[in-house]
Amino acid sequence: MALATKRTTRKADESAGKKSGAKRSETKAAAKKSPAKKSSSKKDAIKLDAVENTTVDAHVLDRLFETVESRRGTNSALSHSARLLSRGRKKIAQKFGEEAVECLIEAVAGKQSEFISESADVLYHLIVMWVDAGVTPQEVWQELRRREAMSGVEEKASRPAQEGA
Numbered sequence: 001m002a003l004a005t006k007r008t009t010r011k012a013d014e015s016a017g018k019k020s021g022a023k024r025s026e027t028k029a030a031a032k033k034s035p036a037k038k039s040s041s042k043k044d045a046i047k048l049d050a051v052e053n054t055t056v057d058a059h060v061l062d063r064l065f066e067t068v069e070s071r072r073g074t075n076s077a078l079s080h081s082a083r084l085l086s087r088g089r090k091k092i093a094q095k096f097g098e099e100a101v102e103c104l105i106e107a108v109a110g111k112q113s114e115f116i117s118e119s120a121d122v123l124y125h126l127i128v129m130w131v132d133a134g135v136t137p138q139e140v141w142q143e144l145r146r147r148e149a150m151s152g153v154e155e156k157a158s159r160p161a162q163e164g165a
């Protein structure tokens with residue numbers, strides 16, 4: 001699966017700003033005030049351009065999993081993942097549910113950019129649930145791989161008949 005992630009949407013940009021992107025914005029703002037930081041700001045801009053113009057693939061999910069896992073037990077004030085993980089499974093599941101609902105609302109509304117942004121939120125919160133439950137991306141990829149051998153229609157037909165169905 002290849003995802004062309006040119007994050008051009010307003011919501012996606014805001015969302016990025018809330019996370020690690022916030023640091024990038026701060027760096028840029030500081031660089032504007034201080035000529036000494038101009039070159040690092042330029043480097044940041046080049047890095048950002050490189051990200052925006054690169055086609056990324058699903059390995060981004062493996063990397064996100066590793067990042068979230070590495071946050072477990074760290075300072076909640078510095079990491080949203082650490083904070084969420086420290087709040088326990090019910091809270092993590094609740095947040096996932098909220099994000100899933102927001103995502104389906106945007107899907108039904110047909111707002112493409114919001115749907116993309118909410119989809120990213122859903123994937124992030126799903127990954128937090130995996131980390132909490134000790135499930136690895138590899139296990140989920142393997143399950144998807146196993147299913148490649150059979151169409152959904154075929155799989156449903158192969159299920160034992162249910163009472164009253």
Ligand SMILES: N=c1c2ncn([C@@H]3O[C@H](COP(=O)(O)OP(=O)(O)OP(=O)(O)O)[C@@H](O)[C@H]3O)c2ncn1[C@@H]1O[C@H](COP(=O)(O)O)[C@@H](O)[C@H]1O
Nearest residue numbers: 018019020064067068071078079080081082095120121124
């Ligand atoms: N992809 C995400 C991501 N998506 C959404 N969020 C955060 O999820 C939060 C959702 O906001 P909400 O108000 O719904 O949640 P909340 O603050 O828990 O609210 P309450 O439950 O307290 O009401 C926001 O703070 C978002 O920034 C994310 N936080 C982090 N990541 C990724 O995780 C990496 C590690 O992040 P940290 O753990 O923060 O270092 C980052 O580099 C990103 O790649």
